[in-house]
Amino acid sequence: MDEIRVLSPTGACGSGFLESSFERALALKPHFIGVDAGSTDPGPAYLGSGRTAFPKAAIERDLRIAIKGARRLGVPMLIGSAGTGGADGQVDLVADIIRDIAVREGLSFKLALVYAEQDKHYLKKRLGEGRIKPLSPAPHFDAATIDRSEHIVGMMGAEPFIKAVQAGTDVVLAGRASDTAIFASLPVMHGFPEGMAWHAGKILECGAAAVVNRKTPDCMFAWIRKDHFVVEAPNPELRCTPQSIASHSLYENGDPFRLVECSGTLDLTDSQYEAINDTAVKVTGSKFIHAPRYTVKLEGAEKVGYQSILLGSVRDPFIIRQIDDWLARLDEKIKARIDMIYGDKLRPDQYLFNVRVYGKNGTMGPLEPVKEIRSHELCLVFEVTAPTQEIASTIAGVTRHQALHLPIPEWSGLITALACPYNHTDRGAIYKFNVNHVVEPDDPHEMFRMDLVDVGGAQAGRKAA
């Protein structure tokens, strides 16, 4: 095998791609198709709640076209980070979508389900052994954090994908996975240099994001060879340039030259980028340095509470010039009123009252260098986070009434200080990320369970891999 050809239809399953680009890419005869289906980018609510960031219908559209294409060519399709968070329920949700596609399209194939959610007993055992280690920066993580978590997933490397394909799978649906590992796995399995495999993977995982000017989400294609790889977008209107490809390693990475994976670090320090025509770029010199210890990164989310929010604005310059004092007085009034309502049943440390002041530092918070207010009006977002939705909603109602009529010394008589376009809104449960650590497992597979399923056709049952 002199080269391995890889197609990435889109940077995020459910964000879409042009079918015309996909058909052009199929004509290039990819050896496999990879699809990144999740991320932490939309925030902790998806891992916490089990919902998906993209609508089910949008996920179905992208998977239907990609799976039909892969089956037409008879090549494997690898999907990582199913359903945004890559928790077990999200894998099952996407597996149901795939089963429906198989039935409706009259396809039958072997599906591997690779689960990434972590057993709490297993994590506590590894924690006790000192084999869970913090990255930087990291929140505090202990046995109580594990207990509080809604879901904790491990970010799998290339090995579970390789194992699934070697087991004869046509479609691999994996829970949380390194985006890059989806694409590096089969090139590594076939013995291509790991520096090429992982660097090409890093570009492919974002679909057409690395082109000069991406107009809509679209496909990306790579030819990985023994001493270089070439990338090009199948859509002829999209151009890769040496600068656009080199720039891609900046995006959403803390360090543009060193990207850490389970089995080692992709080192781009000596990478060279060369235009081979107007639209394709050749890359050489990328290296992969194996780590002495295999590590698996954890992602976890826990429920913070239930939230209600109230939106209001202030136009009176007297109030604007004393907004910090006014909000401090409001805070005291609300606390006193809550004490009247709940007494000992709700301690002040059981709820969080936060006000965002747009027009002052609503966007940047403590990072805002501009200290004086230059706006003639301010938007205030009041947030209450409490142990139950009913309590959050009650406190939001109290907030509205207290804020409406909170006096200022410049005026005598009853004022109405806040313009509210709506009543307060109940947001439901809110979540936060609670771990930025790695586990040191005994081997790359111990944290990931695999089921092989026959889908479509006779709908045969499961058997263990």
Add this chain to the structure above:
Amino acid sequence: MTQLAELARLIRSKNAGPFELTFDIMFDDAERYERVKQSGRISREVVANLYSLPSSDVKFFFCDHARAIKATIPRPYFQGDPLDSDSHGGQQYAPLMGIEIP
């Protein structure tokens, strides 16, 4: 003197995972990139001052192939925490725009 925003084709901020924030300052051509790089007006210390951080908290890179300057800082609040104001970290770059380049 020219402001950095007039020389760069793109100044952007984004999460680098849920715990860090990263800034990219990108240039169309080598001439502008080298002018900014050689000016010494943007550095780890300058970014640290603009975001009120110790310079040891700032990662700082010149990326010649990409014609880009990059800095990464810890997030003031982790992504999605109750006090976080910018879930994607997309609107944190404005203080960089006004850096004066000779």
